[in-house]
Amino acid sequence: MIQFDAVHKRFPNGTTAVHDLSLEMPEGGVTVLVGSSGCGKTTTLRMINRMVEPTSGTIKVGGQDVTRQDAAELRRSIGYVIQQSGLFPHRTVLDNIATVPLLLGHGRRKARARAAELLETVGLAADAGKRYPHQLSGGQQQRVGVARALAADPPVLLMDEPFGAVDPVVRTQLQDELLRLQKELAKTIVFVTHDIDEAVRLGDRIAVFRTGGHLVQCASPTELLARPADDFVADFLGAERGLKLLSLTTLADVPQGPAPEGGTWSLVLDAANRPVHWASKDTEIPVRPLTDNDSLLSALNESIASPAGLIARVDAAGVLTGVSSRDDIHTHAGQAHTEARVAA
Amino acid sequence: MSVDWSWIGDHTDELTTLTLSHLQAALSAVFFGVLISLPLAVIAHRVRPLRGFLLGVSNILFTIPSIAIFVLLLPVSGLTRTTTVIGLTVYTLVVLLRNTVEGLDSVPAKTKEAAKAMGTRPLRTLLTVEFPLALPVIMAGVRIATVMSISLVSVATYIGDGGLGQLFTDGFQRDFPTPVIAGVVLTILLAVVADAALVALQYVLTPWKRRRA
Amino acid sequence: MYELIKNLGDWLTSGSSWSGTDGIAHRLAEHLQYSLLATLVAAAIGLPLGLLIGHTGKGAFVAINLASFGRALPTVGLVVLVFLAGGLSMLPVYVALVALAVPAIVTNTYAGMTAVDPDVRDAARGQGMRGHQVLLQVELPLALPLIMTGLRLALIQVVATATIAAYVSFGGLGRYVFDGLAQRDLVQVLGGAVLVAAIAVALDLALSGLQRFLFRHRTA
Numbered sequence: 001m002i003q004f005d006a007v008h009k010r011f012p013n014g015t016t017a018v019h020d021l022s023l024e025m026p027e028g029g030v031t032v033l034v035g036s037s038g039c040g041k042t043t044t045l046r047m048i049n050r051m052v053e054p055t056s057g058t059i060k061v062g063g064q065d066v067t068r069q070d071a072a073e074l075r076r077s078i079g080y081v082i083q084q085s086g087l088f089p090h091r092t093v094l095d096n097i098a099t100v101p102l103l104l105g106h107g108r109r110k111a112r113a114r115a116a117e118l119l120e121t122v123g124l125a126a127d128a129g130k131r132y133p134h135q136l137s138g139g140q141q142q143r144v145g146v147a148r149a150l151a152a153d154p155p156v157l158l159m160d161e162p163f164g165a166v167d168p169v170v171r172t173q174l175q176d177e178l179l180r181l182q183k184e185l186a187k188t189i190v191f192v193t194h195d196i197d198e199a200v201r202l203g204d205r206i207a208v209f210r211t212g213g214h215l216v217q218c219a220s221p222t223e224l225l226a227r228p229a230d231d232f233v234a235d236f237l238g239a240e241r242g243l244k245l246l247s248l249t250t251l252a253d254v255p256q257g258p259a260p261e262g263g264t265w266s267l268v269l270d271a272a273n274r275p276v277h278w279a280s281k282d283t284e285i286p287v288r289p290l291t292d293n294d295s296l297l298s299a300l301n302e303s304i305a306s307p308a309g310l311i312a313r314v315d316a317a318g319v320l321t322g323v324s325s326r327d328d329i330h331t332h333a334g335q336a337h338t339e340a341r342v343a344a
Numbered sequence: 345m346s347v348d349w350s351w352i353g354d355h356t357d358e359l360t361t362l363t364l365s366h367l368q369a370a371l372s373a374v375f376f377g378v379l380i381s382l383p384l385a386v387i388a389h390r391v392r393p394l395r396g397f398l399l400g401v402s403n404i405l406f407t408i409p410s411i412a413i414f415v416l417l418l419p420v421s422g423l424t425r426t427t428t429v430i431g432l433t434v435y436t437l438v439v440l441l442r443n444t445v446e447g448l449d450s451v452p453a454k455t456k457e458a459a460k461a462m463g464t465r466p467l468r469t470l471l472t473v474e475f476p477l478a479l480p481v482i483m484a485g486v487r488i489a490t491v492m493s494i495s496l497v498s499v500a501t502y503i504g505d506g507g508l509g510q511l512f513t514d515g516f517q518r519d520f521p522t523p524v525i526a527g528v529v530l531t532i533l534l535a536v537v538a539d540a541a542l543v544a545l546q547y548v549l550t551p552w553k554r555r556r557a
Numbered sequence: 558m559y560e561l562i563k564n565l566g567d568w569l570t571s572g573s574s575w576s577g578t579d580g581i582a583h584r585l586a587e588h589l590q591y592s593l594l595a596t597l598v599a600a601a602i603g604l605p606l607g608l609l610i611g612h613t614g615k616g617a618f619v620a621i622n623l624a625s626f627g628r629a630l631p632t633v634g635l636v637v638l639v640f641l642a643g644g645l646s647m648l649p650v651y652v653a654l655v656a657l658a659v660p661a662i663v664t665n666t667y668a669g670m671t672a673v674d675p676d677v678r679d680a681a682r683g684q685g686m687r688g689h690q691v692l693l694q695v696e697l698p699l700a701l702p703l704i705m706t707g708l709r710l711a712l713i714q715v716v717a718t719a720t721i722a723a724y725v726s727f728g729g730l731g732r733y734v735f736d737g738l739a740q741r742d743l744v745q746v747l748g749g750a751v752l753v754a755a756i757a758v759a760l761d762l763a764l765s766g767l768q769r770f771l772f773r774h775r776t777a
Contacts, residue, residue, distance in 0.1 A: 051683055076685030086680025089775060090698045099684050132774050148684070407761040409717030412750035415734060418743065419561055491629050498631045499721070502738060509633055516637045516725065524641065528634040535629035 001027040002048060002156065002188065007057030009043055009213065017043040018213035021057070025205070027155075028186040032203035034193055035236070040213030041192045045158050048190060049078045061156060076100050079149030079157040079187075083164045085141045087133040093144050094119070094129035100152040111151075118147040123177055139170035143177070150185075157189045163198070175201055196237055200225070200244055208233050222248055226340035242337060246297040249336040251290055254299070254329055256313050256322030265308040273319045275312040289314040296336060299329050348522040355523075359511075363530055366507025369500070370493040370534075372429045377436030377489055384437075385444035386470065399445065402438040410435065410499045423504040432496055436489040443485025447478030480553065483546040490542060491535045498531065508534075564744045569751065579732070581752065588729035588756065591719045595654040596712045602655070603662030603711070604704070610663075611670020611700065612692050620667035627660030632721050640725040650725060654718050658711040665707025669700030702772050709764040716757045730756065 002025040009018040018040040025031040033041035046052040047059055050071045059066045066074055087096050097115035102108065119129055122143040133141055142162060149157055163171045175198065182189065193199055199206050200221045207218040210232055217229035225245040228234040234241065259267045267287065268276045278285040288302050289312040302311045309326040352359070388398040405413075414431040421427040451474050459469045475482075498509025506513070511527030514520075568574055575581045610616045635653050643649030673696050681695045697704075723731025733749025736742075 049683060051679070072685045072687045074685070075683055080680070080683035082676060082680055082683070084674075084676040086674070086676040086678075086683075088677060088681070088695060088699075089674075103685055103690070134775075145680075404758055404761075407713050407757045408754040409720050409757055411717070411720055411731070411734060412754040412757075415746055415750040416754070419558060419747070488625075488628065491625065495629055495631050498633045501633065502724075502734075509631070512631070512634045512637045515641065519641060519645070521638065521641045524634055524638045528631060528638060531631040531634060532629050539625075539629075 001025065001062065002031075002190065003058075003060040004044070005058045005060070007044075007047065007059060008055045009040070009047065009052065010055045016213055018047070018054075021213070021215055023207060023215060023218060025188065025190055027188050029204035030182060030189040030191055030202050031205045031207060032191045032193060032199040033207050033209065034196060034199040035209035036194060036211065039209035039211050041207075041209050042160055043213070044209075045160055045190055045192050048156070048158055049075045049080060051075075051080075076103055076152060077154050077156075079152075079154045081142075081145045081149045081157070081159045081162045083161040085133075085145035085162075087141055087144055087148070089133055091132075092129065093124075093131055093133065093136070096133065096144060097129075097147045097151050099148055104152060114151060115147070118150055121150070121181070122147045137170075138166045139174060142166060142174060146178075146181075150181075155188055157187045159189065159191045161192055161194070164193070164195075171198075178202065197244070200247065208236060222340045226337065243297055243300075245337060245340060246300060246333050247295045249296045249333075250292060251294050251296060251299050251313070251324075252292040254296070254324050254332045256324045256328075259312075259320065259323050260308060260310065263308065265310075267310075267312060267320070267323070269320060275314065275320055278307050280307070287312050289318065289320070291316060296329065296333050299324070300333060303329050346521075347525055348520075351520075351522045352526055359526060359530065362508050362510060362527075363534065366494070366497050366509075366531070367534060367538075369425065369428050369432065369497045369505070369507055370490065370538075373432030373436045373493045374440075374486065374490050376429065376433045377440045378486065380433070381437050381440035381444055385441055385448060388441065388445050389448040395445070399442065402441050405434055406438040410496050411502060414500055414503050418503060425505055427503055428497070428500040428505040431500065432493050435496060436493050439489040439492065440482075440485050443488070444478065444482050447481030447485070448474055450481055451477045476550075479550055480546065483542065483549070487539055487542045490538050494531060494535045494538060498527070561743065561747070565747050565751070568744050568748045574748075581730075584728060584730050584732055585752070585756070588716070588719055588731075588753075591651075591654065591722070591727070591729055592712060592715045595651065595715045595719070596658055596708065599655045599658035599662055599711055599715070600708060603659045603707070604666055606659075607663045607666025607704075607707070608670065608692065608697065608700075611667045612688075612696060617667070620663055623660040624664035627657060630657065632657065632718055633724070636718065636721050636725055647727070650722050650727065654715055654722065657718050658715045661710040661714060662704075662707045665710065666700065666704050669703030669707075670696055672703060673699045702768065702775065705764070705768050705771075709761065709768070712764070713757055713761055716753070716760065720753050 004021045004023040004025075007018060007021040008016070010016050021040075021044060033044055035041050043052055047054050048061065048066065050066055053067075061074075061078070087093075088099070094112055094115045097118055098108075098111035101111035101114055106114075116126065116129060119126060124140060124143055124147070128136065128140065128144075133144065136144065142165075145162065149159075163174045166174065179202065191199075191202060203221055205218060206221055206224050208216045208224070208229075210216050217224060217233050219227075222245065224233070225237060225241050225248070228237055228241070237244065265278050265280050268279050268284075270276050275287045275289045277287050285307050287306070290299055290302060291314055299311055303309060303324075303326040310323040311329070312323055313321050315321050384398060388395045410431065413434055414427065417427045417431055421430060455473060455477065456469060459473045464473070497505075497507045498512060500506040501509030501513050508527040508531050511523040515522065515524035515527070569581075573580075577583065607620060610620045635657070636650060639649035639653045640646075677695060677699070678691060681691045686694065719727065719729050720731035720734065723729055723735050730749055730753045733745050733752070737745030737747075737749060
């Protein structure tokens, strides 16, 4: 767990980067620091591993005041991932990952073995280890950056806009990887981003900052979207805040009925009872079936595009379980919203 | 070791003549260097295969010690000012070629495309867009070439020319430091003044780079 | 002209030219000895200086402008001056040789250090490297290509200055140039010039090749 207590950071040129920050970042969860440029989120992150020293206030990691420890040793116990990855161009990928274990005095062989393990963990092929960073794509380099941060198995991971420099497709893949890793490893992660959608997707708690280093609200994604603390947060969340909330709720509770028979549109199935397409007398329209784990947002999206206003629901094997109507989804979406507002 | 100021007082005429001769040699070399390097740089910049060749040959020439170049030119043009200027031009040419190519390389491709899209022909683009934008890097090259040239002129004293360099051989032969000191000081002074003048010239030629008031 | 070239060829290739105290072999060895020694000493001074300025950022003005200043100094004048001032002895001339090589090393070492990607430096510190570890494990290896360029330029500079030093009674290949000028023996003068030029070019090509080979894994 990480604790900020009345932390203040003022730079020599007079700018206040962080203003009287008191914040708790829960152990084993992802806390996302979000806000526009110049709001102090990166400075806040960098004070945790003392890349920036606070002007006043205390920061505790795992109950220990960070200023009481030797800075270099502190950093070896905290993973650090930055946007441009900062991989050492003169070392192979494997040696890059092995950096902290080597600093900690583990033998070269042991460090490299650990690095090879991590290559697999972050989804890279084993032969990537022999290559040099410039031979990898941006997305691959970021994976190496994450592997390097995890090498010494630190309890805390700091990530400063790590997926900002890659294209949206790769970014989604990397976010998926992070969520998967987190399920496995349960690290305490502090993640900085200016992208609210990324924050909603990844965060267990989201801390919204205003320019000048003021923390405006810190809450779960649902609470944030349902009850923004003020106009600033509401604006930051964007006009489609209601829809974003739907990305957090699943289809599981939406009722379903049998597939339509004898209407304008019918659902064509294959031999294994999996949906193939919607068919009318003279046209075929592709179908995108959804499972109980898919979000209400994607269901709403699909229901609008779907010809009969129906979405096909399937189980984990892709076999049809039923259909849900546009109205059902819409009603349920409204309910989800109300519940969120009340519960928060 | 001390300076014999009376010697300097007595020889102001000679010192002035030598200084002017020195400057003339150096500036001639820079002038010819610019003249030859500009078209060569455009060729090196535009014609991929020639680029490596031209830059490679010029690098090789640059490593040759100046005394060797001056001496090797003797059979060609004898103990004359021409030899001195040709020798110096080899060096200014190398520096100017390198920098001019680099300067042309530094012009953003998008800017050239924009000019092309507006219907500007290649020669006009070169003259009105590429060279002006390449100017800072080219001027840096001119500055280096000028300072270097001023310093190298004195080596030509061994082939009977040398401008202020003659003070060095003179002082050495007579075991008399004063002319040597005078020569060193004047050479450095020339270099500093020339460099400052070129900085001013660059300022005048690149109004878009000036800081706003 | 043809006659001259023929004589030159003879001089360069005849066995007698190569042997003895005034032989090419000996002069060549002398010249290389001065050059390598002076470059090493210049490196011992210039490298730490350049690394320190590059790592701490203090004194950058010196590092950036030292090369320009060095370029303005007239070699002949300096060599003669230190020779006369030092009481016609050799040591000051050695000092001048070293001093003229230092600027290239300092400037290029500094350039190499500042060219290190700030993100890489930040990541190195963030992983928990101490100052000296960042310097030795990250900055220095990454600055190495430019540092090597500085060493190469310094060596070429010293080869040239050592040639001039023959004027004030040094040995080396410059001896042929100046003895030849004094004796009005053009073949000897040209021979010396050709040898000096060949050595300089050969050293430069060899070191450039070595650089390319050593850093073949790096980009740009």
